[in-house]
Amino acid sequence: MTTHNTLLSVLFACSLAPLALAQTAMPQPGDPQRWYQEDSTAQAQLRTLRKEIAAALAEAKKACRLEPSATQATCLKDAQDTYRQDMANAEKLRVAAHPQ
Numbered sequence: 001m002t003t004h005n006t007l008l009s010v011l012f013a014c015s016l017a018p019l020a021l022a023q024t025a026m027p028q029p030g031d032p033q034r035w036y037q038e039d040s041t042a043q044a045q046l047r048t049l050r051k052e053i054a055a056a057l058a059e060a061k062k063a064c065r066l067e068p069s070a071t072q073a074t075c076l077k078d079a080q081d082t083y084r085q086d087m088a089n090a091e092k093l094r095v096a097a098h099p100q
Helices: 003-024 042-065 069-088 090-097
Strands: none
Touching: 042 069, 042 090, 069 090
8 A cells, every 4th residue: 555545545434534533432530522523513523634744644654764774755755745735635525525
C-alpha cells in the first residue's frame, strides 16, 4: 500500500470514528466526557479534521522510516504532499464526513 493510500485510509477511518463512537461507545470510568460528544459546529469539525490529518502525517512518517533507505525520501515527500493536499481540501473533506 502506498503512503498516499495509507493516509487516505487513516483519514477515512478517522472521519467515520465520531459516528461510530457516538452510536456504540459506552463511557468508561475515568474517560473525559468530551470523548463522547460529537463536534457540533463546522468550526469544531474542521479543527478535529485538521488534527486527524496531522496525526495521519505522523503515522505515515513512522511507516516511511520502516521502509528501505532508498525509498524513504520519496515516501516522506509523498506523505508531506498528501498532508498539504488534505489540508488544502479540509473543508471539502469535512462536508463529505458531516453532510448537513
